[in-house]
Amino acid sequence: MFFTPSPEEVAWAEQRTGSPESCFALVLALKCFQKMARFPSPDEIPEVVIDHVRRCLDLAEDVWPGHGSSPSAKAHRKLVRQRQGVKYDAGRARAIAAVAIRKAAQAKNNPADLINVAIEELLRLRLELLGYTTLEDLATSIRAEVNATIFATIVQRMGEAGRARMEGLLVVGPDGKSTFNRTPRARTFRSSPWPRYSGST
Incomplete structure (x- = not known):
């Protein structure tokens, strides 16, 4: 599965975080960024992805990703960008x-x-x-x-002359048909859904 972190990625995150929750959050942010090239909001991340990463990290079911403070979340995003060689602008x-x-x-x-x-x-x-x-x-x-x-x-x-001719094509006559409807090309378009591709594959 794409969201499976490598041992090196897990070690990288552990070295830069101080709790299972923050490590979880950093690994999840990294894997999502690798897939999407941006940081999704928490409600965008499918629960199946969260559960998968949790199992990969051998965490209990009651452990959830948490960056901690807002500065920590910002720092985590910066770490991921640096690792991926991507700039935010x-x-x-x-x-x-x-x-x-x-x-x-x-x-x-x-x-x-x-x-x-x-x-x-x-x-x-x-x-x-x-x-x-x-x-x-x-x-x-x-x-x-x-x-x-x-x-x-x-x-x-x-x-002006061309516009007048074009508008004239749309004028409906006594028979209920416009000049455009009576042209051979219009009939061809109505009879075949692929007029330009007939005879070719």
Whole structure:
């Protein structure tokens, strides 16, 4: 299992903590960071993961991870970052993620794809990841901005005559069909769910 700490990792944590609870917390933080490249909130960590790490440390069932004071929790995060060779800089990470998303949005439209691009760039630069909600908000807002710019550019290049022809395609006639509905290409799109890929595998 991924969350199984190695003997070296356990020894590393024991040397830097003074109680079973704090050692438990440090090992758990390390393993979660190795998996997620960020520190999850306590309620994000599945109980099965907590139980697994507890058993690996040979701790009793009533022992729970506890950093102790807030300064200790901060110190533990710093230790994990140093061990993993990762820097924490939320402002820089956000700026880098925004640039990566904006560039990718020129060719991609799925928010999940845009988020993955941002994650890959942050990992490449050895930066602690932003929270998923932050990345999702960035992807959503930047995608909307990029799409609006693309649409505005298309409309501008069409010119007044082109826009008039496009609007005319949507006018519904007495038969209940628009000019677009009567075009051969529109019928092709309605008849086949994969018109561009027919004949290829």
